[in-house]
Amino acid sequence: MELTMENIGNLHGVSHSHQTSDLMNSQHARQSSHRNLVSHGRSAMVSSMASILEGAGDYRTDHALSGPLHPAMTMSCDSGMSLSSTYTTLTPLQHLPPISTVSEKFHHQHPHAHHHPAHQRLSAGNVSGSFTLMRDDRSLASMGNIYGHYPKDMSGMGQSLSPLSNGLGSLHSSQQTLSAYGPGAHLSNDKMISSGGFESHMLSRGEEHLARGLGGHGAGLMTSLNGMHHHSHPHSQANGSMLSDRDRQTVGGGGQGGGSGQVEEINTKEVAQRITAELKRYSIPQAIFAQRILCRSQGTLSDLLRNPKPWSKLKSGRETFRRMWKWLQEPEFQRMSALRLAGE
DNA sequence: TCACAGTCAATACT
DNA sequence: AGTATTGACTGTGA
Numbered sequence: 333m334e335l336t337m338e339n340i341g342n343l344h345g346v347s348h349s350h351q352t353s354d355l356m357n358s359q360h361a362r363q364s365s366h367r368n369l370v371s372h373g374r375s376a377m378v379s380s381m382a383s384i385l386e387g388a389g390d391y392r393t394d395h396a397l398s399g400p401l402h403p404a405m406t407m408s409c410d411s412g413m414s415l416s417s418t419y420t421t422l423t424p425l426q427h428l429p430p431i432s433t434v435s436e437k438f439h440h441q442h443p444h445a446h447h448h449p450a451h452q453r454l455s456a457g458n459v460s461g462s463f464t465l466m467r468d469d470r471s472l473a474s475m476g477n478i479y480g481h482y483p484k485d486m487s488g489m490g491q492s493l494s495p496l497s498n499g500l501g502s503l504h505s506s507q508q509t510l511s512a513y514g515p516g517a518h519l520s521n522d523k524m525i526s527s528g529g530f531e532s533h534m535l536s537r538g539e540e541h542l543a544r545g546l547g548g549h550g551a552g553l554m555t556s557l558n559g560m561h562h563h564s565h566p567h568s569q570a571n572g573s574m575l576s577d578r579d580r581q582t583v584g585g586g587g588q589g590g591g592s593g594q595v596e597e598i599n600t601k602e603v604a605q606r607i608t609a610e611l612k613r614y615s616i617p618q619a620i621f622a623q624r625i626l627c628r629s630q631g632t633l634s635d636l637l638r639n640p641k642p643w644s645k646l647k648s649g650r651e652t653f654r655r656m657w658k659w660l661q662e663p664e665f666q667r668m669s670a671l672r673l674a675g676e
Numbered sequence: 677t678c679a680c681a682g683t684c685a686a687t688a689c690t
Numbered sequence: 691a692g693t694a695t696t697g698a699c700t701g702t703g704a
Contacts, residue, residue, distance in 0.1 A: 631686085632683050646681085648681070648682065649681070649683090
């Protein structure tokens, strides 16, 4: 059921993708309030990141950098625009929820606060969308200035990104990342293991579904996305391949007749782990990330990170994971800017 | 109308 | 301060 729905949604969604995705969020009103809290809440603890996150207003610098590069990125839940259009190609967002869902989303929980119209949310999804392409070059360059302090991640991060996108690498990469810093280590171990089994199930299920629906063909795509099992796939590894893969996913999703639209199967477990690791790494509070990147509350994020449901079991909740995923795929500077921006 | 999924917000922990 | 837990609410689909 779900798959079907989404597939459809995706297909259509491609064009409007962003909106839809964002729309998903319902409860904006609440969030908005939330945000406020957050923004002033944290003071300077975190150091570099903190400042950024806080939205202290320094970002300006970044802005310059990021702005030009990817306007879309900047936007977050609030801004909600759909600049991403620029990147149409990216369409990653598209997977929007099933059509029906989409519509629903708008009103969702409005009752409390109707103020925020759908548009706010719109942006969120897009935030990242697209840039994988440019990421390395610019990100690094631009990043250098601002985030020079970044931990070792920089190098690692970059790599990790690509792998993830491909899917295969994700596992490995994630581990690396985690291992890189202390805290991550234990996380990775425990979780990884558990996840291992978990994931495998997930994947298998998902793939099967897709496979069936699509016919073997779909499976391949999925795989890559998930990055789960098969490292063997050729495309998964190289960056270049990565791009192509992406296209496929996105595009392919739409394209695939089968309705593989959601080709983008996401290994929720892994994404959760990675996000957890990244947040720790940069000392990004869940609340900030949740609000700015995901347009969700801290509690929601915490739950998702700790108890990610298998992709196959997710419905509208997939959008949230997609956002996390996208964020992971973005270059550092983009991530940062996204955080800040949102804050702004 | 019911079951479900997704989230929030409040609150309890660390 | 940040994270985890949980009760309640809302939209969706059957």
